Amino acid sequence: MAPAQNYRRSSDIDLLTIYEISKVLTSSLDFRQCLQTVLQLLLSQLNMRHAVVGLVQTDGQLHILGAAGVPWPMSEAPILDPRRGIISKVIRSGSPIVIPDIAADAHFTNRTGRDPEQMEGVSYLVVPLKVDREVIGILSADRHPEDEESVNFERDMRMLSLVANLLAQTFRLHQAVAADRQVLLEESARLQKQLQGQYDIENVVGRSKRMKEVFTDVHQAAPSGATVLLRGESGTGKEAIAHAIHYLSPRAKGPFVKLNCAALPETLLESELFGHERGAFTGATSERKGRFELARGGTIFLDEIGDISPAFQAKLLRVLQEQEFERVGGNKTIKTDVRLVAATNRNLEEMVQKNEFRADLYFRLNVVAIFLPALRERKDDIPLLVDFFLERFNSENRRQLTITPGAVDILMQCNWPGNVRELENCIQRAATMTRANVIREADMRCQKGQCFSSMLLETTQARACFPVAGMPSRSLTPVSRPMPTPAPSSADEEEAPQGVERRGVPVSERDRLVDAMERCGWVQAKAARLLGLTPRQIGYALRKYNIEVKQL
């Protein structure tokens, strides 16, 4: 490069510059980056200074997209009003303008930070950037008096106009490519979503629209570390989905640790979750890691999160906020490294309103909410689920049972207040009790005293099961559900006294207890809530009938 003082530009240099610029503009799809290089080339090859490209954007302002030889970084580029100054004339007229000496021109306003001391004799050249005759912006550059022996504005303007033309064409091309890309991206996101809706999650069956949406949400949420809150009635598959989220996440190789918050009293819950030090309380004979520690590098699944006490809510909130905790009786702070998935079948929003659940904890938990539909809202999944459970039964028991369409029809008529869990139990029971190789309609009707048999005869929303004698009748309505359930028919309102046969089905208090326990996955606290009993009462009833509580 010749020193500025002795500089005399030849046509060859102009041609070479245009050639270099066109090469730069076709080298990348990053317009801003290309632009910076082009402006640098202008400065060095044509010996100009203070070159700027601005585009009028949707806000009506002129945004500087590229600049060279300016005293500010691009991040602090000024935004100019295109209706003011020389620029406004270029934009309005679409013609180039030269100001031979900016220091002597009354219309010139220095809006791009030139040193006022060095404006004497400086010429300012502005050319429009046009796309289809529409002016979209400007290219400007300064020429200093000492930069050339003889100033040739005409030649400079021709050169700048050529460059501006190239820039505008490239900009339009890049815009078209970006628009196409956006269309492609949107289309690919749409197709991906459609495909994901078809993904099967292992051990979670469903082809209904509602379940496809759930699968899509799961596939979208799983790879991130976001906290997921699973909502839905009991037995809808919240735990199954929690597993799926873990196994589809980058933490899949880490542990999946579950804790049912409703199953434990508060003190035990605390030591179960956070662990305890030796001697922390009576019986703490050795130190013990809590589930948060055991889940390190994996996922912790807190089931029945809506059932924790206000005091415990505060403790959990702290862990979620600060990502650290102490073991009970300890003072060493332990950092958490877990992904949290929580589940509840309670109406947390209502609980927040009633001040039963902390709003701040609710928001921490409710980062991604996935709603699992009740089985009665997606009955088209029933045949698929029946096949799934039957196949599993067959492979576990080396049998080859099939089910008649008539039997499936009966199952389709039920409302399944215990949702998929109840259907699963029902198939298991029918399969176990059937001596032949085919489950028929009749097999569906003779499941004595079990909850689902009462529902088979109901076409409206069924009551969970008949009331246990001596226990309050309101016990039959699940206490709270996130989704409203239709009211029982008046026929359902009557209570059947103990042992009385109802519509040909004998019902015992014991059966009703077992049914409630089954429906609640053998979690006593939940079954107690379903029956409207206290945990003590249900404990007493289970002992009374010698019902062994399955450890799940």
Ligand SMILES: Nc1ncnc2c1ncn2[C@@H]1O[C@H](COP(=O)(O)OP(=O)(O)OP(=O)(O)O)[C@@H](O)[C@H]1O
């Ligand atoms: N879509 C499904 N496909 C296959 N099995 C399912 C599906 N949904 C639920 N299940 C089965 O139903 C049973 C109950 O599901 P799960 O324990 O996940 O329900 P839940 O919503 O967590 O219930 P709860 O609120 O009572 O804890 C499990 O055995 C589970 O495997």
Ligand SMILES: [Mg+2]
């Ligand atoms: Mg569960």
